[in-house]
Amino acid sequence: MTTDLRELLHDEIDRVIAPPGDLDAVRAGGQRLRRRRGAAAVAGAALVVGAVVAGFAVGGSTDPGSERGVDPVGRLDFSQGLRAYADPGEVIHLGGREFGAARMSYLDTDAAATPYGVLFYDRGRPMLLEESGVSVALETDVDATRSHPTAKADSQSPLVAYGVTRDGQAEAVVRDLSSDEQVGRLAVPQGTIIDALDAGVVFLRTDDGTTTWDPRTGETQDLAGPETRVADVRNGVLLYDGPAPDGPAAAAYRLVKGTVDAQLTFDGGHVLD
Amino acid sequence: MHQRGVDFDEFFRASWPRLYRTAYAVAGDAASAEDALQGAYMKAYASWRRVSRAEHPEAYVRRIVVNEILGTRRLGWWQRERPHAAPEPPGRVAPPDVGIVQHDAVWSAVQGLPPRQRAVVVLRYYEDLSEEQIAEVLGCSRGTVKSQASAALANLRRDAAHLSIGERP
Numbered sequence: 001m002t003t004d005l006r007e008l009l010h011d012e013i014d015r016v017i018a019p020p021g022d023l024d025a026v027r028a029g030g031q032r033l034r035r036r037r038g039a040a041a042v043a044g045a046a047l048v049v050g051a052v053v054a055g056f057a058v059g060g061s062t063d064p065g066s067e068r069g070v071d072p073v074g075r076l077d078f079s080q081g082l083r084a085y086a087d088p089g090e091v092i093h094l095g096g097r098e099f100g101a102a103r104m105s106y107l108d109t110d111a112a113a114t115p116y117g118v119l120f121y122d123r124g125r126p127m128l129l130e131e132s133g134v135s136v137a138l139e140t141d142v143d144a145t146r147s148h149p150t151a152k153a154d155s156q157s158p159l160v161a162y163g164v165t166r167d168g169q170a171e172a173v174v175r176d177l178s179s180d181e182q183v184g185r186l187a188v189p190q191g192t193i194i195d196a197l198d199a200g201v202v203f204l205r206t207d208d209g210t211t212t213w214d215p216r217t218g219e220t221q222d223l224a225g226p227e228t229r230v231a232d233v234r235n236g237v238l239l240y241d242g243p244a245p246d247g248p249a250a251a252a253y254r255l256v257k258g259t260v261d262a263q264l265t266f267d268g269g270h271v272l273d
Numbered sequence: 274m275h276q277r278g279v280d281f282d283e284f285f286r287a288s289w290p291r292l293y294r295t296a297y298a299v300a301g302d303a304a305s306a307e308d309a310l311q312g313a314y315m316k317a318y319a320s321w322r323r324v325s326r327a328e329h330p331e332a333y334v335r336r337i338v339v340n341e342i343l344g345t346r347r348l349g350w351w352q353r354e355r356p357h358a359a360p361e362p363p364g365r366v367a368p369p370d371v372g373i374v375q376h377d378a379v380w381s382a383v384q385g386l387p388p389r390q391r392a393v394v395v396l397r398y399y400e401d402l403s404e405e406q407i408a409e410v411l412g413c414s415r416g417t418v419k420s421q422a423s424a425a426l427a428n429l430r431r432d433a434a435h436l437s438i439g440e441r442p
Contacts, residue, residue, distance in 0.1 A: 006399075008376060008380060009399040013395075018293035019303075021285060021289035021310070023285055023286070029318070030314070030319040033316065130327075132326060132327065136326075179316045180319075180320040181316060
């Protein structure tokens with residue numbers, strides 16, 4: 001005699017009687033979550049790293065600049081994972097479809113593909129182009145700017161890191177796309193660049209050097225001086241250019257020297273030059 | 274079924290019992306299942322405008338629930354606070370064939386699987402999800418799902434030699 005796994009699971013699980021769900025508590029809790037997002041409290045103390053870098057240049061202009069099209073593009077196919085690549089200036093291949101590059105000028109090299117969609121910026125505001133083909137704003141109440149922040153996706157978790165400007169203050173934000181929850185938010189100097197995101201740790205660069213920020217604990221640590229550039233970090237492997245990182249944060253990583261435009265495979269096992 | 278624009282209250286009432294059972298099977302105890310489910314619905318409510326536009330809002334909540342349960346175990350507090358013997362969930366109907374020892378042995382073996390393996394088994398053989406869909410729920414590759422499923426079945430066969438894996442035609 002054998003026991004069929006599928007039948008057994010249905011036998012056991014289907015006869016579990018669900019307790020009534022507490023809709024009022026859910027609504028109240030959901031409203032609290034909304035309020036917390038709205039309040040967008042800055043997590044931890046402000047990171048004291050100075051300087052301005054072009055990539056996150058929020059200094060000055062809040063001119064929204066030219067309108068860019070983020071109209072729905074029709075359903076995409078993420079069933080095999082999101083495949084996104086481009087023939088620069090010509091065709092963008094995205095979720096099993098092809099688009100003229102001009103139609104999606106907002107999907108530039110700073111856009112980040114994730115299993116949940118493509119993170120990009122529309123006039124400085126982070127957006128997520130979802131499988132439905134609809135682009136949704138990840139943040140409300142942020143400034144429209146001409147800034148062009150960087151965005152990074154974590155290959156180890158459903159997290160993304162991006163930059164926003166709110167009332168003139170630059171902030172780095174980490175969000176869990178699987179739950180649409182903010183994990184952490186940090187006030188940063190204008191011009192801070194997000195160089196990498198690995199296992200939830202963000203690598204922030206200013207003219208003074210590179211610092212790590214763990215949004216779960218709020219802890220920041222120095223990683224490297226201004227001559228060092230972090231090219232990529234994946235699965236605990238840190239690819240850098242310039243002098244080797246020698247700050248306290250460096251001890252947690254396997255350091256691999258490379259060129260600034262190189263990348264690591266998601267498992268950190270290989271360098272893609 | 275496409276559920277665009279569905280009302281949250283209606284969605285909650287319709288999906289709660291189904292998702293509770295899945296959460297219970299993955300978590301292995303009623304309290305963890307209810308906590309994870311409650312938290313997941315709160316998140317869904319907070320983002321309802323976005324969630325309700327998704328093709329399958331229920332899949333969105335299920336993904337949060339499963340990862341909440343697995344994440345809780347990964348963080349470790351669950352192991353410290355979970356009672357040694359999880360109490361029988363309330364309102365559980367006695368099975369008609371409680372005397373079948375093999376049946377109970379297999380269910381015990383399922384409950385004894387490591388959390389991620391148990392989640393893969395529940396999603397595959399109870400929820401009838403494909404490997405791709407499971408990979409999406411767990412936020413991992415299809416290869417990882419395959420290896421977890423393979424390890425789970427090997428464990429189950431070791432602990433319950435009379436197990437058969439029935440596949441849908």
